[in-house]
Each structure stands twice: as C-alpha cells, then as structure tokens.
Amino acid sequence: MDQIIDILLSASFWAAAVRIASPLIFATLGELICERAGILNLGIEGIMVLGAFAGWMAVYSGAGLWTGVAVAMGAGMLFGLLHATLTVPFGLSQHVVGLGITLLATSVTYFAYRLALPEVTSPPRIEPFQPLEIPLLSEIPLIGPALFAQTPLTYLAFILAAVVWIVLYRSPLGLALRAVGENPGAVEAQGLSVTALRMGAVIVGSGLMAVGGAFLTMSAFSSFFFEMVNGRGWICIALVVFGAWKPGKAVLGALLFAAFDALQVRLQQTGLGAEIPYQVFLMIPYVLSILALVLMSRRAEVPAALMTPYNRGDR
C-alpha cells in the first residue's frame, strides 16, 4: 500500500500517465467523431499501425517531424476514405468493412516496411519530438512535470479535445454531425447531405487515429516495431463507450486508463512484481476496458443511428 502511495505522489508517474494517454486521446477522439456521425470504425487498430509507420518513415526519409504528422494523418484519411466509401453510400456491414480495413492497413504497413527496409532486424531510430517545458507552469510540483513538460504532440492532443468539443457542441457543423448520428432522415430533410457529413466524419476521424499511431513512433518510442499498437485501437473503442460519446469524458477516461497502465508498469517493479506473473499486470488494461463497457452499459447514450446505414430511397 505504501508503495502505491509513493508511486501516486511521484511526478514521473503522472508525467507517464499523461504521455500514455496522448495516443489514446487522438484515436479516441477520432473514433468518437465517426461514431457520433453513426459509423462504427473498426479500422482503428490498423489505421493506428499505418499512422505509426507512415509518420516514422516520412521522418526517417528526411521530412520534418510536423510533416511526418501530416503524412500520417493523410495516410489515415486515405484509409478513412476507403472505409467511408464502403460503409456510407454502399452501406456495407460496418463490422466486416472495419475489420477488413484493419487487416488491410496492417498488412500494407508490414509489406511497405519490408520493402523499404529489407533484411533489417533492428529498425532504425529517428530523432523524435522532444519535451517542451513551458516556463513557470512546468515548475509547479507534481502537475508541472505531468502537464507542462510534455512533447508538443501531447499538447496538441489536449487542444484537439477542446476543438472537437467546441465544434461538436458550439457550431452548426457539430449540430449537423450529431444529428446525422441520431436521425439522418431529419438531416436530409434540412437539405444537408447525410453522405457528405458521414464520409467527412469518417475521413477526419481516421486521420486523427493515424496521428494517435504516429505518436507512438514519433513521440514515445522513436522506432517502428511490428505489433507496437497492440490492441490500443480496440481499447479506444471501449473508451468512447466509457466516455458516453462525449469528448471531455473520453479524455478523462483515457487519462484514468493511462494512469492504471502507468501504475501497473511500476507495480511490476515492486515486491508485488516478484510474486505475481508479469502477464497479470499486462492483462489489466484489457480487463479494465471490459469492466468499463459493463459499467457504462446501463446508460442509453448511444447515438441512435449508430451502425444503421442510410439509404435515401428507403423511407
């Protein structure tokens, strides 16, 4: 118990929690935008893998870090366009298309990696984003290092959360987007295009997922590894449910989740780690995600038209 309190009072723990939360925030916001428009995007896992590779590869080939982020986003949007084309105008099963996109994006990434770097056993490193300490604020004990000594991509994640909130709740576009996930027929009656709104949401959302993946290679690990995304995408889908499809709550969920993840890494290094197999600690994030889904299941805040394709001729 003392050990847990020690961990909770250390600045490095909170800094790690915010860092671990950052890719989840990007991808969760991306998924949230898709689902708010009525499209479940199971391509998330593969799009994150793609983003992790695309950003890293761009920087490795000589592009600047921010260009790398843009490349990752563009690659994600391309696969978002594919997902959107199949699920929106054609109304194909969002489950099947999503899983297909995940498989396609993952295998295209691995294929491209092998083509670009044949015979490489340890992937080359890039110079990743460096922490940017904000003067004065970063000197506040505990909160300072956690929130104000992070890399620019982390700041961007939080700014993005605010932007998504403002767009969703304080702009006509957000109103239309939310409506298209609840009652697409009514949106069509207003003279707006359901197809355009939904496709736009999936494309932009997928771009953000890819940036979440890029965070891993460009801010956290500086290299690309197979299986580095390792289920983070599926966890983001659980986080959207946990956050009740609201950006603020989703960010809080991601932070909470990341705190548990940072805690389990540290607990492994204590006496507990010697007694309990390390796999138990690694299971915690997945078990927590299932628990979160169960806890939130009672609340009926699901966008009403989620997973229902809209065909103008139907009604």
Added chain:
Amino acid sequence: MRLEPVANPTLARSLGFPAGALALTVVIASGLALLAGANPFETLGLILKGAAGSKFALLETLNRATPLIFTGLAVAVAFRAKLWNIGAEAQFYAGALVAVLLGTGALGFLPWYLLIPLMALAAMLAGALLLLGPVMLKVRLGVDEVVTTLLLNFIMLLFVSMLLEGPLKDPMGMGWPKSEPLDPAARLPRLVDGLRLHWGFGVALISAAVIWVIQARTTLGYEIRAVGLNPQAARFAGIPVGAVLVKTALLSGGLAALAGWSEVAGLKGNLTLDISPGFGYTGIIVAMLALLHPGAVVISAIFVAGIFVGADSMSRAAAVPTYIADILLATALLLMVLAILLTRFRVVRG
C-alpha cells in the same frame, strides 16, 4: 447516389461482380509484385505452384486449411445470427489449452478411442464457455460483443503465456515457453502416411456437414437465421432471441476451440504461444468469402490456406514480402462484400 434492389438478378450479374472482384484483387496483387521489383506473372505462378504444385504442396495447403475450416465455421455460425464473434482466436487457444491439460498424462489411463473424443468435447466446452461470457453481457446488459470478444483475445493470449512460463512449462524445453508433448494416445492419427495431414481435417469436414444439417434441417437453424435477419421480428414471432444467441455462442465457441484442439493433437503435439498465426481472425475472411455457407467455408478455407502457403513459398523464391498474402485477402474480402451487394442492388444517380 442511392441503391435500388434488383428484383431478379441475372446470372451474368450474380457471377460477374464476384468474378470482377477477384480479377481486381489479382490486378492489385500484380501491382504489389511490381512494386517489390518482381515479375507479377512469375509471382502469381510461384504462389500457385507453392500452394498446389505438388502432392506435398497440396496436402500442406489442406493442413493449413484445417484450423481455418473450424474457425471459418465458428464465425459463419455466429455471423448468421448477427452475433459478432471476433474472439475465435481466444477460443482457439482455450481448445488448445484443454488439449494440453488433458493430453499430457492426466488421463493417461484411458485408451485412445476414449481419450481423443473426450479431449475434443472438453475443448469445445472451454471454447463455448469463453464466448458465453460476452454473449451473456450482450443479452443481459447490451454490451457490444465485438469489443469484448476482441479484448478477450488479448487476455487469453496473456493467460496462455503465463501458464506456459509457469505451471505448464516443459522442463525439457530448454527454457522456451512451451508445453510438454502430448501422449501418443492423445495424438490424432495421420490421414496420409509419411505426410503431415491428420484426422483433424476429417473432423473439420464432418463439422461442416453437421453445421450444414443444423442450418438447413433443424428448428435451431431456422431460429438462428430469423434472429440474424431481424431480432425484433423474431422476438415478435415468439422466438426466444436470448436463448438462440446462447445456443449459437455454444456452437460457435465450440467450433473455434476444435481448431485449437486439432492443431495441438493433430499437427504440433504441444502448445506454444505462436501456434496460431491469427487463425481466429482469418476465420472471419474465410466465412465472409463463403457467404457464411458451411459447405463453401471448406472451399474458401482451402483457397485462403493456399494463398498463405503459396505466398510463403513464393516469398522464399522471390523478393516479395510474404505479407502480400494478407493484403490479397483483405482486398478480396472488401471487394467481395462490395461485389455481393452489387449483385443485389443497382446504383442509381440522384
């Protein structure tokens, strides 16, 4: 644009779009081969030759198809009821785990004709129970089973890893996380002498036939279809939707677990963490390409296995990364669902 149903699709329409999808997949594969600096015709030829160019290659393909028939059937059965079981991978490992628990000496006093069926049944039970949890959460609380079954895959793999580095670790395994080998009495006999193809393939074919009978000739089959088509209407018609979903889950989880049992008892003889290169996920592609039809699952599993086996052998001969197989299958999957839609609907402007 919008979609208009085609009342009576012509034969050309029903065959043309799927054929077009496959042709387009081949074109894309050729493009990838070109990108890798290889001759596309040669690459495709090498894949074909590696998959079915000799008796050995063909039997190797059937070998690889065996677990895919099981997981493909598992997915097909579940998807018919719109039960999105993405957890066949976890159920696979549950079956493999049971095979190891019962087959490495615990039941050594039993003769093979009792031991083998008992192991298969116990494996099915384990897989069924593993899917039952997410299905109960779906039926009782409305928790989406896609995410829960997916997350269970990760949990199960970690659980198996824990056992393989702990109580189940083979003391003779030179430190590798693998289980002790199965007793000879627990091993499935070979189908062809001297080659690796084993009776698991036979059991897979029988399973496909059984599932076909269940779907085409029993009340449960009818109920599963009704629940999949429209749960509200099915409930209104007096079908106990929850109970049907539970039965579907038992069937689906059990089938996926048989894949694990058959790989351990038929092919590998012990359990390692990498015993499945994603058979559970590939089962989804197998089932979708087969339009969820049990008979077609067998053909589609052999086709998919052929692509993997062929791509592996091609990759050794040419400098094209073996991941081309996954790209091919993902493309085929996406194009095929689109093609199937286009056989039944017409795209209308405006």
